[in-house]
Amino acid sequence: MSLRATLFAAMLVCAGPAWAHSFHAGIAEISFNERTGSTEVVHTYMSHDVEALLSNLYQRQFDMGEPEDQAVFRQYLERQFWINGASGRLPLKWVGMTADTENITVFQEAPATPLAQASSIHNAVMSDFLADQINTVNIKEGAGARTLSFDRAHPDHPFR
Amino acid sequence: MFKLHPIALAVLFFTTAAHADDDLIQRVLVEGSRGSQIGLVDSASAGSIDQKALAARTTYRPGEVLEAVPGLVVSQHSGEGKANQFYLRGFNLDHGTDLATFVDDMPVNQRSHAHGQGWTDLNFLMPELVARLDYQKGPYSARTGDFASAGAAEVGYVNRLVRDVLSVTAGQDGYARVAVAGSPQPGSGNLLYAFEVLHNDGPFTNAMDYHKANAVLRYSEGYANNGWSVTAMAYASRWNATDQIPERAVDNGTLGRFDAVDPTDGGAAKRFSLSGVWRQTNADAASKVSAYLIRNQLALYSNFTYFLDDPVNGDQFAQPDRRVTSGVNASHTWHTHVNNRTVDWTVGAQAQNDNIFNGLTSTRARDTLATTREDHIVDTSLGVYVENLTRWTDWFRTVAGVRSNQYRFDVRSNLAANSGTTSAHMASPSLNLVLGPWKNTEVYANIGNGFHSNDARGTVTTVDPKTGAATQPVPGLVRSQGVELGLRTEIIPGMQTAFSVYRLDFDSELTFVGDAGTTEAGRPSRRTGLEFSTYYKATKWLSIDVDAAYARARSRDDQPIGNFIPGAVEGVGQLAFTVDKVGPWSGALRLRYFGPRPLIEDNSVRSHASLTLNGRIGYRLSPDLHIELEGFNLTDRRDPAIDYYYASRLKGEAVAVDDIHFHPIERRSLRLTLVRNF
DSSP, rough: OOOOOOOOHHHHHHHHOOOOOOOOOOEEEEEETTTTTTTEEEEEEEEHHHHHHHHHHHHOOOOOHHHHHOOOOOHHHHHHHEEEEEEEEEOOOEEEEEEOOSSEEEEEETTOOOOEEEEEEEEOTTTTTOTTTTEEEEEEEEEEEEEEEEEEEEEEOOOO | OOOOOOGGGGGGOOOOOOOOGOSSSOOOOOOOOOOTTTTOOOSSSSSSEEEHHHHHHHHHHHGGGGSTTTEEEEEOOOOOSSOEEEEEETTTOOOTEEEEEEEEEEEBBTTTSSSSSSBBOOOTTOGGGEEEEEESSSSOOOOOOBSSEEEEEEEESSSSOOOOEEEEEEEEEEEEEEEEEOOOOOEEEEEEEEEEEEEOOOSSSSSSEEEEEEEEEEEEETTTEEEEEEEEEEEEEEEEEOOOHHHHHHTTTSSSOOOOOOTTTTTEEEEEEEEEEEEOOSEEEEEEEEEEEEEEEEEEOOOOSSSSOOTTTSSOOOOOEEEEEEEEEEEEEEEETTTTTEEEEHHHHEEEEEEEEEEEEEEEEEEEEEEEEEEEEEEEEEEEEEEEEEEEEEEEEEEEEEEEEEEEEEESSSSGGEEEEEEEEEEEEEEEEEESSSSEEEEEEEEEEEEEHHHHHHHHHHHHHTTTOBOOOOOSSEEEEEEEEEEEEEEEEEEEEEEEEEEEESSOOOEETTTTTTOOOOOOOEEEEEEEEEEEOOSSEEEEEEEEEEEEESSHHHHTTOOOOOOOOEEEEEEEEEEEETTEEEEEEEEEEOOOBBTTTTSBOOHHHHHEEEEEEEEEEEEEEEEEEEEEETTTOOOEEEEEEEEOOOOOOOOEEEEEEEEEOOSSEEEEEEEEEO
């Protein structure tokens, strides 16, 4: 089963009825790609939440399939998420994003940047908009993996 | 290679429900499709039109943005600075009676206006700032009150722009416009500014020389659903008017289609406002408070009958109106989840006060000859409502509400007999049943009560100020009752279709005749009609809109004079093709049909129909620069924009002549616009 299919199946199983109380969450996966020598970040957010965010910022509907509308979310995300290194922020580049009716996935990378340079993470994506937003960041470094949790009151965490 | 850990995603798997913090938008758009209305609105005749769809329309004048509402026709019978004339659901809405219009949380309709009840001047509308248009038709919501019987339209402005914009337009017939808008972010908040200047002569022999300056300044903090904003607006214009002219004079060659009978007609308008909105939203509740202070001033000179009443000086009259409108709106919604049902309770209050000085004077070339009436009016209202939305199951929801409306009319006229204080009260319940969605289809049943307030002067007038004859005061509020069945379906991918049949009764079509300074006690009426609208995204680059509406409007008291209602719109339709992103090209073609209407009660005289084809072609020169050519009345038809039937007398005519009087649609014209984003 593909990742996307796994995601959808899990949502079908886990999603409550239409009137269930919402839980707002985002995921970021940070890892080092040994083949390219880059640090990679993959964000996943609920499309519904991103649409609500943007429409409450700009009072209009957004089509996340449109490059100019994607650029608006890029501007927002780059303002809300960064990784600090010893000599300033890691040079995270926007690689692209995918959008469907359920999820928005954003791909970033810091070219030729080992993960070892990271010292802290700032993650306030969506949490400035949704009071109960919890952002989980999974870090794969070497053979180990760890998880950090961010919310409105705690937008910054040391990397290690 | 990017990888995503499936287990880590589990934290996302907790539902997608609609809740308190997402009432602005509930559907994800993909591949340029239009946002779904399923589950969001409670009748087939309600909807929301987003910024992109509005921007794709070709509009000759700002008020035409309302023609995005299916079945609504916006016309003009005078100079551009005057409020438009509206038609919807079997109504000749005059300048806005029975169509409640709001811009940026402020009412546009002006009560007890010198020229017409509910005067709706949308010339201050700034297209660059329009975020969306929400509309509803029929009196089925407790949230809307005065003037909302035929429908209600609400134009929302943005708090910030994605990109700043400079727009420069040059066109035929002396058209020129420069607009600039931007939204810098000083500190924690957001500033929004917009400014436009415009000139237009139109095709008229007596050049319109319409000058307009318009500005908006807003400061906001936070998000639209959790934040606040303060906004200042300023608008000023002046124009020469070519009012409607008699058909007989055009037929015999005395007048050209674009000639004026009285070249001194025209006017000037100013509008200043200061308003603020505060909203707080969380998963369990939503609150909104807005307040506004609006200063409107109008000078209006008209001559519709020429030399009928005064063969020497002519019949020109002035209707000056200046007012300060202040108001506060507040609402609070509680969201609850009980026994697998969601129940939303909303309570709200809307208070408004209009402090008005207006009048009616006879003039000649804008010089005052005599005063018919002068009034100081204080028109005060309070509307409170409670509304319950219950989602009983995932396929059945109800919206029930009741609204209480209290009005006070205080008139100090130059005639003591026409002065006094009155009050009026009316309760208006409503109920909406929504079944579905099944296969992306919803069925609606709506029933409700609405009303319009009458001109305050009519509620106390006992003497006709022109003739001295005794008259009867009229009630302050007039009830309407509507019922509607509707269907909305999106069963075909890319296609959104709505169909509705309705009936709307008015107890009495009481109207204040501003041109005469008196109130006509109208007859009870019934309107039945059907509406169809469909939008089809045929390909990624092509969308098709088709709207059609037919209404039958009759007086219910069956009098020998006839039961037709003069000016009541019957059949209207639109067909539009919109092309986007064909490489750097975009464009649209829109055909509008405005069908014939009865002009007198026995239907022996009917108006002409008009057919207008407008279009635009856009070309993107770079990501920051695009150019657009708009064309109006592309087939150069010589149709009337509007027709009336009444008696008039031209200079040299021995007697009054009953005739059709018309205002022409503008001849074919082009406008070229350069838009720079930065």
